[in-house]
Amino acid sequence: MRKPQTTLNIVTTLMQLITIVIVISLFMWLQWQLLSVFNTVNDSISVEKSSLPFGMSLNYNLSENILGELYRIQSDRTQAGWSTLLALNLHYFYALGMTLLLAFLSAILLSVMAYLIAMGIDELEVRGWWGASTSMYHLFDTLPYILWTIVFLSLGLAIFSHNPAGSVQYFIFLLCLYVGFGMFLLPFFIQENVRKFRGARHDGVFDGESMSGLSDWQIRLRLLHYRFSGAFKRQILYGAIFMMLFDFSLYSIVSTHQPGHTATVFVQGNIYYQKHYREAEIELKLAQSFSYQELLNAFAAQVPTEHEAQPLAKRLVNRTWEMLDISNRENLQAQLENDEHTFLITITKEDSVESFDQDRLLEQLRLSQKEQEVIFFKHLSNYYIYMNVLVLFGLFMLFFIIFDLRKLFQNA
Amino acid sequence: MIKLLSDTLAMWRKLAQHLVVPMLCAVLAVLIIIIDVSMDWKWLAEIIQATGRTLIQTLATLTIFILLFYVVTLLITQVVSFYWRNPKIYGVIMTIFLICLVVFNSFPILYYLYLFDEYLDLKNSSMALYSVMIGSLMFANGMLYYVFSHAMFEIIAETERLYIISAEYKNTNVADYIREKLAWIILSASGSIFYYLLSFTLFTDLFLDYVSIEESQMGVIGKLFIIIAETGWTTAAVVCLLSLLAIVLPIRLFVCQLPLWLWERRRLIDVQK
Numbered sequence: 231m232r233k234p235q236t237t238l239n240i241v242t243t244l245m246q247l248i249t250i251v252i253v254i255s256l257f258m259w260l261q262w263q264l265l266s267v268f269n270t271v272n273d274s275i276s277v278e279k280s281s282l283p284f285g286m287s288l289n290y291n292l293s294e295n296i297l298g299e300l301y302r303i304q305s306d307r308t309q310a311g312w313s314t315l316l317a318l319n320l321h322y323f324y325a326l327g328m329t330l331l332l333a334f335l336s337a338i339l340l341s342v343m344a345y346l347i348a349m350g351i352d353e354l355e356v357r358g359w360w361g362a363s364t365s366m367y368h369l370f371d372t373l374p375y376i377l378w379t380i381v382f383l384s385l386g387l388a389i390f391s392h393n394p395a396g397s398v399q400y401f402i403f404l405l406c407l408y409v410g411f412g413m414f415l416l417p418f419f420i421q422e423n424v425r426k427f428r429g430a431r432h433d434g435v436f437d438g439e440s441m442s443g444l445s446d447w448q449i450r451l452r453l454l455h456y457r458f459s460g461a462f463k464r465q466i467l468y469g470a471i472f473m474m475l476f477d478f479s480l481y482s483i484v485s486t487h488q489p490g491h492t493a494t495v496f497v498q499g500n501i502y503y504q505k506h507y508r509e510a511e512i513e514l515k516l517a518q519s520f521s522y523q524e525l526l527n528a529f530a531a532q533v534p535t536e537h538e539a540q541p542l543a544k545r546l547v548n549r550t551w552e553m554l555d556i557s558n559r560e561n562l563q564a565q566l567e568n569d570e571h572t573f574l575i576t577i578t579k580e581d582s583v584e585s586f587d588q589d590r591l592l593e594q595l596r597l598s599q600k601e602q603e604v605i606f607f608k609h610l611s612n613y614y615i616y617m618n619v620l621v622l623f624g625l626f627m628l629f630f631i632i633f634d635l636r637k638l639f640q641n642a
Numbered sequence: 643m644i645k646l647l648s649d650t651l652a653m654w655r656k657l658a659q660h661l662v663v664p665m666l667c668a669v670l671a672v673l674i675i676i677i678d679v680s681m682d683w684k685w686l687a688e689i690i691q692a693t694g695r696t697l698i699q700t701l702a703t704l705t706i707f708i709l710l711f712y713v714v715t716l717l718i719t720q721v722v723s724f725y726w727r728n729p730k731i732y733g734v735i736m737t738i739f740l741i742c743l744v745v746f747n748s749f750p751i752l753y754y755l756y757l758f759d760e761y762l763d764l765k766n767s768s769m770a771l772y773s774v775m776i777g778s779l780m781f782a783n784g785m786l787y788y789v790f791s792h793a794m795f796e797i798i799a800e801t802e803r804l805y806i807i808s809a810e811y812k813n814t815n816v817a818d819y820i821r822e823k824l825a826w827i828i829l830s831a832s833g834s835i836f837y838y839l840l841s842f843t844l845f846t847d848l849f850l851d852y853v854s855i856e857e858s859q860m861g862v863i864g865k866l867f868i869i870i871a872e873t874g875w876t877t878a879a880v881v882c883l884l885s886l887l888a889i890v891l892p893i894r895l896f897v898c899q900l901p902l903w904l905w906e907r908r909r910l911i912d913v914q915k
Contacts, residue, residue, distance in 0.1 A: 237730055241737070371834065372663065372891065376841040376863055377883070380870055414841060417834050418788065472784050479750035479845055615753075623748040626787075630744055637795050638733040638740075 238639045242631060249627040256620055260613055265315050267551040267609045271296065272310040274555045291556055293599040295506065296606045318610075322495060322617060329474065329494040332401070336408035337469030341462055344416055348423030349450045355428075356446060367420060375414040382410025390488065400491045411476035412469050419465050426458055464633045471625050478618055495621070499614030506607035514600045520584070522553060522597040523605075524577060529591065532575045539565035550605050553597055566592055653903055660895050668888035671881050678877050685878070689862060689885045696847075696861035697893060699772070700840045703779040704897075707835065708828060710780075714739075714790065715824045718797060719817040729798075736794050743787040751842060754778040755849045775846040782842040789835065793827050829905055833898040840890065862886050 274292055297307040304317040347366070354363035370378075386406030393399045430436060430453060439449040454462060477496040487497045514521055530543045542562050545552065552558050566588065575586045586594065675681045721735055758774040780786065800806060800823050801816070809816050840863065847864020860868075866886065869879045 237733075241733070245737075371837065372887070374841045374863060374886070374890070375837055376844050376867065380867065414838060417837075418831075421831075421834070468784075468788070475747075475750055475784055479752050619748055619753075623745065626744045626748055626784075627741075630740060634740065634791055634795070635737065637798060638736050639729070640798070 238636065241639055242635055245627070245631050245635060249624065249631070253620055253624050256616070260616055260620075261315065261319075264318070264609060264613050265312070266549070267554075267606065268310040268312075268314045270551050270555045271300070271606070273557065275309060292554070293602045293606070295510075295599075295603050299506075299606075299610070318613075321498075322614070325492055325495045325498055326621065328492055329477075329496070330470075332404050332408055332494065333470040333473045334466065336405055336412055336473055337466045339405075339409055340412040340416065340469050341419065341465040344419035344465065345423055345454060345462065347416075348420050348427060349447065351420065351424050352427040352431075352450065353446060355424075356431075367417070367424075370413075370420065371417040375417075378413035378416075379407075379410040382406045382413065386410070394488065395490065397491065400488060403488070404494070408473045408477070411473045414476070415465075415469055415472055419469075422461070422465070423458075426461065427453075430457065460633065464629070467625070467629045467633070471622060471629060474622060474625075478622070495614065495618055499611060499618055502607055502611035502614055507604060507611045510600050510603040510607060514598070514604055517598075517600070520577060520579065520594055521601050522595060523547075523550065523601065524579075525575075525586065525591060525595055526553075528575045528577045528586070529573075533573045534571070537571050537573065538569040551609060554602055554605060559597060563592065563595065566595070649907055653907065656903070657895070657900070660899070661892060664888045664891040667884040667891070671884035671888060674877060674881050674884070681877060681881060686881065686885060689865070689882050690889065692860060692862040692865050693886055693889045695859070696840065696843050696863055697890070699775060699779065699843055699846065699861060700836065701893075701897065702772075703776050703839050704832070704836055706776065707780060707839075708832070711789070711793075711824075711828050715793075715821065715828075718794070718824070719820045740787070740791055740794070743790060746781055747784045747787045749781070751778050751782045751845050752849065754781055755846070775849070779839055779842055779846060782839065782845075785835065785838055789828075789831060792831075793824055796823060796827055825905065829898075829902040832902070833894055836894050836898050 271292065300310055300314060301307040303321065304314050306313075347370070351363045351366050354360075354366060383406070386403040389406065390399050390403035427450065435453070435457070436446065436449055439452065440446070444452070474496065477494055478499075480496070480500065487493045487501060493501065526543055526547055530540065530547045533540060533543075539562055542558070542565060546558060546562065572588060575591070577584050577586070671686065675683060675686055718736075721732055755774060755778050758770075758777075762770045762774065797820055800820065806816055806819055809819060843861045844863045844867055847861045847867075850860055850864070862882065863886075866879060866882045869876065869882060873879070
């Protein structure tokens with residue numbers, strides 16, 4: 231009799247271990263990447279600091295937006311590194327806590343709503359009012375689900391606009407928004423619950439319970455506690471994951487952020503991606519000149535490896551954030567000037583081919599402030615995006631291990 | 643014979659009942675255009691075209707989804723019929739499959755659109771663009787996991803039933819029963835899956851805007867979303883919604899509901915035989 235439990239325990243432990251290893255190693259990798267970016271920024275700041283005479287105001291040769299972001303993260307724009315990483319993590323986990331609270335509260339509301347509606351449908355079916363029960367189900371299944379999201383969004387905005395500074399109003403706005411996202415699942419959940427009621431009726435649970443004097447409504451509520459609690463919890467966890475995924479889906483197309491309030495982790499990722507990275511990237515693309523990365527990529531790919539600047543160029547191509555360090559750029563400049571090998575590289579841009587010899591390359595190889603922003607904010611938005619994926623993966627695995635794995639191995 | 647005739651009549655009556663709402667929506671949309679001077683027939687034609695584009699996308703994805711489900715179903719039935727007396731192997735195979743789905747579903751739908759946009763020149767290749775949009779809809783926020791995991795647990799519950807346990811002693815086999823159960827699962831969920839996919843075309847529509855493809859190529863859900871976001875619930879939004887419902891509801895009825903009713907009717911006749 232102990233054998234099935236042993237198999238399940240082994241598989242569960244294995245799954246937990248695999249999940250923990252994946253989550254921790256990816257988390258560490260993301261931390262290491264971001265720390266490298268911050269250290270490079272710090273190196274750039276240090277070089278500038280040491281080169282300036284005492285008493286002069288600092289001009290870091292770094293984009294003002296990058297320095298502004300450092301100030302926003304850690305209230306200090308004169309250095310970056312470990313402290314920046316810690317401060318950013320603190321921001322992230324604070325926002326994550328709020329996001330999880332929001333998602334679970336909304337998921338509980340949604341699951342309760344689905345259960346109550348299913349109770350109503352079951353009651354109508356028991357009374358033989360099939361037309362009414364079908365209409366009740368179709369009420370939530372006739373409008374495309376996205377319209378429910380819009381309705382809830384409008385409701386949330388109406389509440390929020392009464393007092394945009396109030397944190398309670400803001401939280402209610404987010405709650406409405408998340409419940410609106412969850413409306414995609416409502417028909418699935420209602421259908422699932424109605425089938426469970428039918429199954430319980432078929433198994434004679436209602437007949438048995440009604441012998442003890444309970445009404446059908448009371449029996450359905452008792453069933454939630456004694457028979458369907460596992461399925462109900464599963465719906466809550468799945469609902470929370472889905473709502474977060476939906477918020478994540480909006481990350482680069484629609485901003486639901488209200489200034490002055492803490493954004494969810496997905497919206498914060500959206501801000502880094504859309505407002506900082508994407509805007510800078512578009513401006514960079516619109517500029518007629520060639521970017522530092524384009525020139526360097528062409529140099530690394532087309533110039534023979536004997537060239538003195540090749541190792542550094544290749545390193546900068548692979549570790550783009552190191553371009554932010556002014557000393558790296560100066561070293562590359564010096565190596566390009568010193569080496570006597572001649573070369574000619576060609577770059578195709580918008581159907582025109584441009585050639586660069588040593589002199590032209592040295593003249594054009596400048597890292598603009600916009601390009602610095604593209605590099606810096608790409609890493610910041612990537613950090614948020616992959617951390618969010620990691621959170622969702624972790625929650626999905628938790629969902630799988632707690633609810634589904636048990637079912638898969640219940641007879642094993 | 644009389645029973646068959648009355649069943650057929652009942653089904654036609656049911657069909658007619660379901661067509662009342664879309665017809666009402668169509669009449670209302672036409673009436674609004676006649677009454678409101680700010681609306682014109684060109685607008686309605688534009689909405690119908692946009693709905694057509696959305697439906698092509700949704701139905702293509704639904705077809706691929708059902709085909710995928712069918713292939714997986716065949717595999718599951720084979721695995722179950724071989725291993726239903728050895729649930730450990732069934733559990734391991736399904737665990738691996740579900741974990742793969744978990745990994746795919748941990749990324750939002752737009753991630754796939756961006757990923758392909760990076761490698762393919764989507765703006766200049768409409769074929770590639772539509773393929774990517776349909777492919778991305780397949781991974782629309784956890785749907786694959788939800789449907790497949792649900793199907794697997796239904797199968798496990800089904801294998802414990804008496805008629806499956808006794809199958810090998812009768813002139814039937816387990817795989818037939820399992821396949822039939824899976825067919826019912828997908829048919830009964832196809833209506834909700836259709837709407838789910840239809841709603842998620844919002845993201846593919848907004849993605850068109852992101853890759854700077856003109857608005858005239860956008861589907862109806864994206865259009866409706868933009869109208870409501872920019873101007874609120876105006877007459878244009880109401881006409882758009884009514885036209886959408888007038889077209890989408892009958893399509894859903896004939897593509898998803900009718901096959902289910904026909905399948906259930908056939909099952910009923912088999913049982914009676």
